[in-house]
Amino acid sequence: GAVVSQHPSWVICKSGTSVKIECRSLDFQATTMFWYRQFPKQSLMLMATSNEGSKATYEQGVEKDKFLINHASLTLSTLTVTSAHPEDSSFYICSATGQGSYNEQFFGPGTRLTVL
Amino acid sequence: QKEVEQNSGPLSVPEGAIASLNCTYSDRGSQSFFWYRQYSGKSPELIMFIYSNGDKEDGRFTAQLNKASQYVSLLIRDSQPSDSATYLCAVNKGGYSTLTFGKGTMLLVSP
Numbered sequence: 413g414a415v416v417s418q419h420p421s422w423v424i425c426k427s428g429t430s431v432k433i434e435c436r437s438l439d440f441q442a443t444t445m446f447w448y449r450q451f452p453k454q455s456l457m458l459m460a461t462s463n464e465g466s467k468a469t470y471e472q473g474v475e476k477d478k479f480l481i482n483h484a485s486l487t488l489s490t491l492t493v494t495s496a497h498p499e500d501s502s503f504y505i506c507s508a509t510g511q512g513s514y515n516e517q518f519f520g521p522g523t524r525l526t527v528l
Numbered sequence: 529q530k531e532v533e534q535n536s537g538p539l540s541v542p543e544g545a546i547a548s549l550n551c552t553y554s555d556r557g558s559q560s561f562f563w564y565r566q567y568s569g570k571s572p573e574l575i576m577f578i579y580s581n582g583d584k585e586d587g588r589f590t591a592q593l594n595k596a597s598q599y600v601s602l603l604i605r606d607s608q609p610s611d612s613a614t615y616l617c618a619v620n621k622g623g624y625s626t627l628t629f630g631k632g633t634m635l636l637v638s639p
Contacts, residue, residue, distance in 0.1 A: 446626065446627075454631075455616075455629055455630070455631040455632060456572070456616070456629050458626060458627075461626055503569075505571045505572075515560065515620055516562065516574055516577055517562075517574070517618075517627055518574060519564075519571040519572045519573070519574075520571060521570070521571050522570070522571040
C-alpha cells in the first residue's frame with residue numbers, strides 16, 4: 413500500500429514553455445500532498461503544501477505564479493512550471509500523507525526536468 | 529542552529545558491520561521522527577518512524593529516540609552493499625504539519 417506515482421518521470425523542454433507534472437496516490441486518499449525540489453547533491457527543498465480543494469501554501473522564496481499547484485481531488489495534485497528557464501532544471505518530487513497514523517509522507521518516484 | 533542536523537558523511541563501513549546514523553533536532557515540540565533512504569537519482573523511501581522514547585526495531589533496522597537529548601539514530605545491522613545510500617532524518621511536529629528534513633548522511637558499505 414501507500415503507492416504514489418508521478419508522471420512524467422523525465423521531461424526535456426525548451427526555455428519559455430510550461431511543463432505540467434502529475435502526482436497521484438494510487439491506493440489511498442491523500443489528505444495532503446507536498447512538492448519538493450532537489451538539485452544535484454543537495455537536500456530536499458519543500459516548495460509547497462497542498463490540500464484538496466484549497467489553495468496551496470508556498471514556502472518562502474517560491475514563486476506561486478511560476479509554480480502553479482492544483483489539488484483537484486484526494487488522489488491527484490499537479491505542479492505546472494510556467495515559462496520554464498534553465499535554472500528551473502531540477503528533480504521534482506511529490507509526496508502524500510493520509511495512509512499512515514503518524515502522517516508519514518510517501519514519495520513519488522520524482523520527475524527530472526531539463527530546460528534547454 | 530539548523531532545525532535538523534546530520535553529519536553529511538560519507539560514513540564507510542565494511543559489509544556485515546553495524547552502521548550507526550545520527551540526527552539531532554532543535555524543536556522540542558517535534559513529535560514524530562522518520563528515517564528515509566535515498567539512492568542516487570531516486571526519490572526518498574520511508575524506512576521507519578518512531579515517536580516514543582526508546583528503541584524500535586524492524587528487521588535489520590533499529591531506530592532510537594531520546595527526546596530529552598533531542599537525538600534520534602538509526603542502526604543498520606549486517607550492513608550490505610545495497611544499503612549504500614543517503615539516509616535522511618525528518619521530524620514532524622504532529623498533526624498535518626510538514627516534515628523538516630536533515631541534509632542526509634551518505635552511507636557507503638564496502639564488500
